[in-house]
Amino acid sequence: MPTKSALAQQLGVVAGFDNPQASLEQYRTPPELAAHLIHTADLQGDVQDRTVVDLGCGTGMLALGAALRAPTAVVGVDIDPAPLATARQNERKVGSTTSVSWVRADATRAPLCPPSDTTVVMNPPFGAQSGNEHADRSFLATAADIAAVSYSVHNEGSREFVESFASDNGGDVTHAFETEFELPRQFDFHEADKRHITAEVYRIVWA
Numbered sequence: 036m037p038t039k040s041a042l043a044q045q046l047g048v049v050a051g052f053d054n055p056q057a058s059l060e061q062y063r064t065p066p067e068l069a070a071h072l073i074h075t076a077d078l079q080g081d082v083q084d085r086t087v088v089d090l091g092c093g094t095g096m097l098a099l100g101a102a103l104r105a106p107t108a109v110v111g112v113d114i115d116p117a118p119l120a121t122a123r124q125n126e127r128k129v130g131s132t133t134s135v136s137w138v139r140a141d142a143t144r145a146p147l148c149p150p151s152d153t154t155v156v157m158n159p160p161f162g163a164q165s166g167n168e169h170a171d172r173s174f175l176a177t178a179a180d181i182a183a184v185s186y187s188v189h190n191e192g193s194r195e196f197v198e199s200f201a202s203d204n205g206g207d208v209t210h211a212f213e214t215e216f217e218l219p220r221q222f223d224f225h226e227a228d229k230r231h232i233t234a235e236v237y238r239i240v241w242a
């Protein structure tokens with residue numbers, strides 16, 4: 036298996052959002068975090084020979100990371116067509132052997148019926164800026180519906196929420212890790228040039 040740092044380097048060419056929309060919490064997951072998430076999923080046997088669905092794929096960072104690790108198929112779903120166009124260009128730049136199906140759809144009502152051993156990966160909107168706390172709840176609900184296992188990024192302090200959502204919906208949190216990253220200023224309401232984010236990543240096995 037190639038290394039995590041090699042994957043991060045390959046994902047370094049993935050372009051972010053040209054015109055990010057704050058209401059959709061559009062920011063590109065840093066390549067190092069995407070590589071950590073996908074490499075962990077691969078070590079767990081959740082990528083190779085699996086269908087991988089990226090909910091809220093944006094410009095394709097997580098979907099393309101999975102596509103570089105020999106899955107059966109990869110689907111990237113986003114509600115906004117603009118980043119999907121960038122994702123197609125990113126796919127050519129990354130040069131993955133598995134092609135990705137890019138689908139414009141609401142991930143909270145995804146018109147998908149993938150195979151039963153599907154893995155979902157996602158960095159969904161947190162709802163933190165809009166006051167719509169736990170906007171990630173409806174993304175987790177989709178994962179519970181379509182996935183055997185999911186990997187999801189959440190904001191700091193989500194452990195109780197994620198664990199109780201999982202157990203209420205036939206899931207079990209098997210792995211968790213905390214991560215920190217910096218995001219460049221991209222919305223007018225950001226006061227500093229960079230924002231420091233602490234996030235949490237959860238692996239959930241769904242019944």
Ligand SMILES: C[S@@+](CC[C@H](N)C(=O)[O-])C[C@H]1O[C@@H](n2cnc3c(N)ncnc32)[C@H](O)[C@@H]1O
Pocket residue numbers: 059060061062063064090091092093094095096097112113114115118140141142143157158159160
């Ligand atoms: C934090 S960004 C993550 C983007 C990308 N997955 C990445 O890792 O770089 C959240 C993404 O969710 C998308 N999104 C927000 N609400 C959505 C919805 N209801 N259905 C599908 N995508 C949605 C946004 O357009 C945005 O691309």
